[in-house]
Amino acid sequence: MSETLPVLVVGAGPVGLTAAAELARRGVPVRLVDRAAEPSPLTKALMVWPRTLEVFRLLGGSGHLDTYGLPVQAFRYYSESREVCALAFDAETKPSVVTQPDVEALLRKALADAGGVIEWETAVTAVRHDGTGVEAAIAAPDGTETVERFSYLIGADGASSLVRKQIGLEFHGATYPNVFILADVSLDGDLQRDAVHYYCSSKGIMVLIPLYNGRFRVFTAGPPGMRPEELTEQVLQDYVDLRGPGGLRTHDVSWKTTFSIHARHTERLRVGRVFLAGDSAHVHSPAGGQGLNTGVTDAHNLAWKLALVHQGKADPVLLDTYEVERRSVAAAVVRQAEVQTKAWMLKKKWQIRSRDVAAGLAEKLGLFDRYYSPWLAGLTNHYPENPAVTGPVAKRAGTKRDRLLSGYLAPEPLRAVLPIDRYTLVVHGSTNTADQLAARHPDLVTVREISEAGVVDDAEGTPVTIGWRPRRPMAALVRPDGYVAAVDKTPDLPALRAHLAALHG
Structure with missing residues (x-):
């Protein structure tokens, strides 16, 4: 059953803006409020990695990024002014420096293009929720306060989050x-x-x-x-x-x-119909420059799921997967940032020597290029098995990240032509069963066929080479966010049937 009440997003920073823009362009009514009088001019976060750049480009931000972004060619590491290693990026893993005001300007335009607005000087002062919706006390710029009802609420109001406090979650x-x-x-x-x-x-x-x-x-x-x-x-x-x-x-x-x-982090990212994203749920050292990226991809993960459920196209069980998936990513980011921060601040000579030797060896063996750079870029984050990912799920994609693996991103050229409001059933071989599945779930699934040469048609019928050639008949269900939900190599596609049946309730 579809919802009629809007979604309330609290906080108009990068995370809240991403959530609101992604919901609005999917046709979900959304209100975005922020207690500040205007956007902050402070540069704050500035390292944007390829997965996040992709999210921004899909929101129409390519020109903005080309104007205000500075591609970073390498990270260079020195010990006592002597260079011990360099982490050089290729076209796929290269980050870009984009200051937070420029990121927010891009996202405000994306929100406006989708018909959304920001309500500045508007504060949420209290939150109550039940099984059917959320009540929020909202103070307007003139000081008047009203209690309004929403279908869901997303707290993107930062490390001191009032929403987090209102739903009783501690910041450990x-x-x-x-x-x-x-x-x-x-x-x-x-x-x-x-x-x-x-x-x-x-x-x-x-x-x-x-x-x-x-x-x-x-x-x-x-x-x-x-x-x-x-x-x-x-x-x-x-x-x-x-x-x-x-x-x-x-x-x-x-x-x-x-x-x-x-x-710091919360034990949960969701309580009932209230969700937390970005710094309201997890903060960590800036080592590795992952903070803004983790928050934006939190919002991106949540928005498409919330849209499908809000419109009655998917069962609410899909919303349970947000916490499962994003907690796994946040935990990995926190671990990496803590390890790097402690490595920076070593004092004992033997520890420093060991760090420097290990870093130089990792560069010579190509470990940075093979594992660390793709992870920093957000390309090898994988989601554990859950209702939105059907196993078997590989523990590490490594250099196989161009394959269709459950829980991992599909190849980038394929992600670029996916519809944003539905799943794509990518098929190599007979499409009869896939077409039957699409007919059973017409508001949820689109079928695309991959040729022997690794070519798939986009929505307009234009051939696109995706950089991957299937060796045998198979079908993969790819989510609106570009992650592979399930892979099936049997003619009747039982795994995909079961996955879609559970998803559709």
Whole structure:
């Protein structure tokens, strides 16, 4: 049964904007509110990885990314100013530096194009939910408060989330003892301008990240208790001299701050009809630059599921899979960030030596290219078996990420031609059974046939080569988000029949 009430999204940062835009373009009525008076001008998060770039491009942001993004060619790691390894990216794994205001501008346009609006200076002050909907107390800009009812609520209101507190979830974890420093500066000196530079030394960690306008983001650790007003331009220059490669001069500081790093998470991402996404559910060290990306892909995962259920095309059991899938991804991100943060801050000589040798060896053996870069890029995140993924599910895709494997992304050229509002049944061999399945689920499934040459027609009938050639008859059910839900190589497709029957309720 379809829903009639709108979905309420709380928080108009990258996560809330993604959720609202994805829902709106699928025809779901949505309200997006934020207590702030306007978008924040602060650059904040800025590393955007290929999977997230793909989400943004599918929302119509290609031109914006080309204008405001700076492709990063490599991560370069130094120990006591000596380079120990370099992580070079290829066309598939290359990230781009896009500051958070530019990301949000892209998403605001996508939301507007889908007919959505943002209600600024509008705060949710209380939340109650039951089996049929959510009641939210909403304070308007003039201070008047009303209680309104919604079908579902998405809390994308950040680490201090009121929504999380209202549904009784705790934020477990800890805070690193160090205070960290961020500053956006002009930087004079001999430094590769399309690479991120990691300087580890006995004097502390420093990361220099290029920005598209020729400036750099400086990230380093400060003393415990350091306050923002103590971070003068001279203090910042002293840190760059102490921990950087030498010969660099900072000037024209446009933004600087100090902050603490938290590693915290909720036990659940959903309570009834209320969902949490992004920082409201999990925060971690910025090591690896995964924060914004994890939140945006949280929202992307949730939106298509919520749309199908809201429109009565899928059983509500589909919504249970959001927590299962995104918790597994968030847990991996938190582990990676913690390991990298601790590696940065090693003090003992034998530990530093072991770290440097291991990093250099990993580069020589190609382990970065084979495993770490694709993972950072978001291309090898896999979902465990659940109602939205039918096994067997491979534990690691490795270099096989161009195959159709349950729980993994389908090849990128195929993802680019998928419909956003339904599953695609990709078939090689006879399509009779697949056509029967599509006829049984006309509002949920579209059939596409792959030729021997690995060619599939898009929605307009234009042939597209997907870079993968099937060796034998098979069928794969690909979700609207590009992940493979199930693969079946038997003529009657029993696994796909069962999967769709459960999905359709």
